Amino acid sequence: MPLPTIRQLEYFVTAARLRTFAAAAEAHHIAQPSLSEQIAALERTLEVALFTRTARKLILTDAGQDLLPLAERAIADVVSMAETSRRVRSLEEGTVSFGTFSSAHLYLLTELIQEFRAQHPGVRIRVTGLNSSEVADAVREGDLEAGLVQLPIDSRELVVTQSVFVDQVVYVSRREEHTREPVEITTLAQRPLILSESRWSHDDPLRVSLLERAQSAGVTLDPIVEVEFQTHALELAAKGVGDSLVSFHVGRSLIAEHGLFWAPLEPPVTEHYAFITRRAGAVSPATAEFMRLARRILARLQMARTRPPGRASD
Amino acid sequence: MPLPTIRQLEYFVTAARLRTFAAAAEAHHIAQPSLSEQIAALERTLEVALFTRTARKLILTDAGQDLLPLAERAIADVVSMAETSRRVRSLEEGTVSFGTFSSAHLYLLTELIQEFRAQHPGVRIRVTGLNSSEVADAVREGDLEAGLVQLPIDSRELVVTQSVFVDQVVYVSRREEHTREPVEITTLAQRPLILSESRWSHDDPLRVSLLERAQSAGVTLDPIVEVEFQTHALELAAKGVGDSLVSFHVGRSLIAEHGLFWAPLEPPVTEHYAFITRRAGAVSPATAEFMRLARRILARLQMARTRPPGRASD
DNA sequence: GGGAGACAAAGGATGTTCCTATAGATAGGG
DNA sequence: CCCTATCTATAGGAACATCCTTTGTCTCCC
Structure with missing residues (x-):
């Protein structure tokens, strides 16, 4: 089943409104025969006469009157799609x-x-x-x-941009003496560590980097507690359950709030x-x-x- | 503002549903580059990317997802217009x-x-x-x-068909003796006539024809009552107010019902x-x-x- | 009767749509 | 690891649709 084109519907609606093909053609900046032809094509597609043509007047048939509102709706929908895309572009929606x-x-x-x-x-x-x-x-x-x-x-x-943000892993403890100076891997290995799953998952860069250091130094890292979230690890550290490692910006506000102390790692571990x-x-x-x-x-x-x-x- | 074509919207919807241009092209029985090109044209018209293309997968952008339902609606409208025209043709509506x-x-x-x-x-x-x-x-x-x-x-x-129906004007009276034989114009001129406006308007063929006859016969027709409808004239005739002239088919059922008598005119007046x-x-x-x-x-x-x-x- | 206004028909120019063929990219199988 | 199958994009050309101009016909109006 061949469908009418939107253009044909526009011509149809305009012709019905202006009541002459000539004026409708002018309104669309095309020649009159072009519009006549498109209307004729539309009538062929719909297999129904839309207009009664006379030398003097253009008259919608009953069928034309029945179909006119549908044509208007279809056009309005397409226009609204163009409108929506404009708004999506201009961030009015999307x-x-x-x-x-x-x-x-x-x-x-x-x-x-x-x-x-x-x-x-x-x-x-x-x-x-x-x-x-x-x-x-x-x-x-x-x-x-x-x-x-x-x-x-x-x-x-994927396309990966340059690093847009750098964070640093810091050591956090309730005990100030644990944070007097940058913490090395050997020290770390002796502390009771609470690590968060999100910072300790299998392929996490922090985990990889720390395990490498531990291996070089001949020590092992063995967290006493693993939890899902860094915030949770911080809370546990605040209760004195153990010490933790968190991204500085993640902990920033919480460290002070919980009365915790922190120190950088030595050498520092940065996160990009x-x-x-x-x-x-x-x-x-x-x-x-x-x-x-x-x-x-x-x-x-x-x-x-x-x-x-x-x-x-x- | 150039509008998308319905065809482009159809290709868009199909491609979004089938998740590949190749399959969508096949579904529309066109070659794959043709469909690709139309989608690209649509994106140019809307000035927004609809798909992220990869060798393996075709992914709708957020904008594409936002626009997809609108495209579907526009297509549905045009289809419904074609459907309506079909129903108008088949007399399911119209x-x-x-x-x-x-x-x-x-x-x-x-x-x-x-x-x-x-x-x-x-x-x-x-x-x-x-x-x-x-x-x-x-x-x-x-x-x-x-x-x-x-x-x-x-x-x-106007186009006027051949006569599709012939009626005859009949003379109607409550008095049987008035209808014993066909009524001539001279007789008519002497009877108290109730005529209906609809049968006695200025350019009415009956009026024209009777006036001609009257003129030829040197008599005048002067209705005693003129009313709007033939049915009303009949009712008055039934009350004995006067006699009337009606189209036979108009009076057919009412004449008997009202206990009236009728006779043809002489010569007959036919109505085509x-x-x-x-x-x-x-x-x-x-x-x-x-x-x-x-x-x-x-x-x-x-x-x-x-x-x-x-x-x-x- | 002539002019103005309206639609249709015809023939030709222009633009769009579609095709085939080809290239590049990627996933999956030997 | 290469080879094939599967996608999409590009390029050039064919087919078709759209539009234009010109012309014809009809009707109304002066």
């Missing part, structure tokens, strides 16, 4: 789909989402918090358009974060803007004098 | 617009409309009852697609009725079918042995 590691909400997401919503109140935001490799998989699968992940990352099919998108990945305007804003906020965080002294303070 | 002289309901319209509705319950019927020249004007104006009028009729811009449509007049399927059915019913009426004897009985 959707952000973005993945982050789960602790990002502690220092990034709240501000990011608040600020984005303030600027673009019509845009839906779908942010999922997973670990970096899950985010990478989701982006690869197309479930997410982009994400913020910790480096290094398996970059198959970057954006990922699909290779050849078409990113929707909303998500692109979300990433731009994220980058700005991360830069701001980085600049604020909140970074741990670590080596920098030497 | 509109009849038809004009008749006002007394047609007395012997034609009820049966016609009943029968038509029984056969085509989805079709709207708009029948207006006016006098013949008003019907002709309405058809000329395009307010009606067709009509049944009494001949002769001003046929400018025909269908009219606009010249080059595209008539919608529903109206065309309505006319066909009307013609059948009129033929049936004509055949039934209900015609007045008149000359024929000589």
